[in-house]
Amino acid sequence: MANFALTGLFNKFYGVVIRKGDLLMNLSYRKKLKDLSSLLLFIAPFTVLYIIFLLFPLVQGAFYSFTDWNGISSNVRFIGLANYIEAFTNDKRFINSLIVTGKYTVATVLISNVVGLGLALFIENSVKIKSMLRTLFFVPYIFSLVVVGFSWKFIYTKIATNIYQLTNIGFFNLDFLGSHKIALISVIFMSVWHGMGYYMLIYIAGIQSIDQYILEAATIDGASGWKKFRYIKFPLLMPSVTICVFTCLAGSLKVFESIFVLTSGGPGYATETIAVNIYNEAFGSANLYGYGTAKAVVLALIIMVVSFIQLSYFKSKEVEA
């Protein structure tokens, strides 16, 4: 009797309906158990690695952000929110890096997407050389950011000066990496150059998925080229815009390697983004790991909030054809 009650409770808990008097495990419950075990078996390799090498250090990192740990000593003191308060009240260099990251992100996201979409629209119309253009505009994306950083260092410093000597065109005599005013623009230009092909590809795919009949109908109704773009193509491309802006936004807020190689954040702190700031201050020279991690957590939160707002706003603008 007790046994029966227990089984009943068990089955109730797992949401299994059992026929009166039936003490055997019922078939659907067995199937559920089998499904669960095969699910666990298949996800185990990825999930175990994920937990060990990502989730676990992440939680640990978040914990260190509340301490004054220097990365080496075993003496870890819990100091609550002190690191966070310090970052926002006393650390002018960090605040500066927030502003630099903001400017960099807005410019890179805007230019990459406007140019990428514009180019995609043009390329989609150039029937004969479409696939060649698509392939070649994407090429910079396959280079590592370290290679890209060094290449542009060479171009901005050596080649630009050389072109100036040869042609006397004033533009090439600009101090691309040494001037406070220009350095950030140079960095943004390099980033757009490197990543734009990626967004262009996604936009081309988006354009191709638009039903031709809709555009033909619009042409018959007398819609001009601009109107067709503004009222038909663009709204139907919104899913592509959402994903491109999302990718570019998260990538730009995290940007590190290319700037690290090109300018290391200089001149002064003119191109020091949050990631470069964290590296220079916490992991490069002074060993302020607890403090550096707190700033990294702030950056993670910024990325999450910005991405969430962007995704929900852009998704609300998407329409069905």
Place this chain on the structure above:
Amino acid sequence: MVKTAGRVIMYVFLIVALILYLFPIYLIVINSFKPFKDMFESCLAFPKSLYLDNYITAFSSSGFIRRLFNNIVLTFMTVAGVLLVTSMAGYKLSRVKSKLSKFLYLLYTVPFLIPFYTYMIPLVQLITKMKLMNTLSGVALISISSSSFAFFMFHGFVKTIPVELDESARIDGCGEFRIYTRIIVPLLKPIMSSVAVLYAIWTWNDFLLPFLILNNPEKQTVTIAVYQMFGKFGSDWDVITATLVLASLPMVILYIVLQKYVISGIVAGAMKG
């Protein structure tokens, strides 16, 4: 008539834009074939003769071949691991609809949003404790653990494979693992090729992670070599440009040969996301 003229203008515009866009690459390549003194006579001029000394210096510089080899091994290990682990997880999570699978799906989006440096120091500690410091497998394991992009690609792609295929095999007495290897994997081949090429490019180019884990020069990769070369050769731009070209060449060849997989992979990734 007007339409053809417009077309011609557009073609000219696109080709000029393309030439300007790829011009920086051209500049790096032509200058890598010049002796140092010719380089600054005119950066824009074509090399006077085929001069290969920069490449010989770059190639014979301590351990470049070793690092090239390390990069190849690392890339193979990572790509194989990513393909196996994420296709298994993507397949099952796409098939089983439960609260647990929904939760895991959300959990796997985390790496898109979390910058690497948030957990980089605890990770280095962990790797040290596990005696994986200075090992290529350590780097590969970490890369695999955050390969959510591949997971989402497989998760999305499996949805297009009819469940009836799994079910009829199950009725015929086929085990779960055999269903995966004999039915699902062959159907996943196109998307697997795309994921493989994309991860090959990303792994080949990765810098910060191998830089942190691999301190031993014997174990380092080409990207690290490129980074360190700047300290070593100072402003010897002749050798540096040659190294830049050498480090990128394998991926350029890979891209030229397998470009259709790169393009379809990126497109699929964007559409499924």
